[in-house]
Amino acid sequence: MKVALVLSLALIGVASAARAEVPPARQGELRDFVSQDCGSCHGMTRNGGLGSPLTVQAMRELGDEALVATILDGRPGTPMPPWRGLLTEPEAQWIVKHLKGDVP
Numbered sequence: 001m002k003v004a005l006v007l008s009l010a011l012i013g014v015a016s017a018a019r020a021e022v023p024p025a026r027q028g029e030l031r032d033f034v035s036q037d038c039g040s041c042h043g044m045t046r047n048g049g050l051g052s053p054l055t056v057q058a059m060r061e062l063g064d065e066a067l068v069a070t071i072l073d074g075r076p077g078t079p080m081p082p083w084r085g086l087l088t089e090p091e092a093q094w095i096v097k098h099l100k101g102d103v104p
């Protein structure tokens, strides 16, 4: 009984730590999303189009928090839309790492 309780508490701990992480299957979806949806304005190769270039080099010059904010809230007065309804904050953080080339 006691062992089961300790075990389930440990599992709850693992589950809540994992909540901030983006599961591998979702990472795959986000990769496609970035190349297709973001790519429609920023270019399939991210070299820019209607939107500015999102190359690794360009992204590395910008801070993570500013990039996450731009992705979640867009740039009012420009065509860059807010993505908050479609992406969670951990997902936007993952996209920033992906754009910076820190995760494949």
Ligand code: HEC
Pocket: 033, 034, 037, 038, 039, 040, 041, 042, 050, 051, 052, 053, 054, 058, 062, 067, 070, 071, 075, 078, 079, 080, 081, 083, 095
């Ligand atoms: C409808 C077109 C459009 C789509 C779709 C779009 N963007 Fe943008 N984005 C823009 C434009 C235009 C700008 C430049 C805004 C400005 O003038 O400041 C921009 C700016 C940005 C910037 C800031 C770049 C910098 O150098 O400061 C980031 C980061 C960004 N977009 C990421 C994304 C991501 C990630 C997606 C997909 C989730 C996305 N964008 C989808 C049009 C778009």
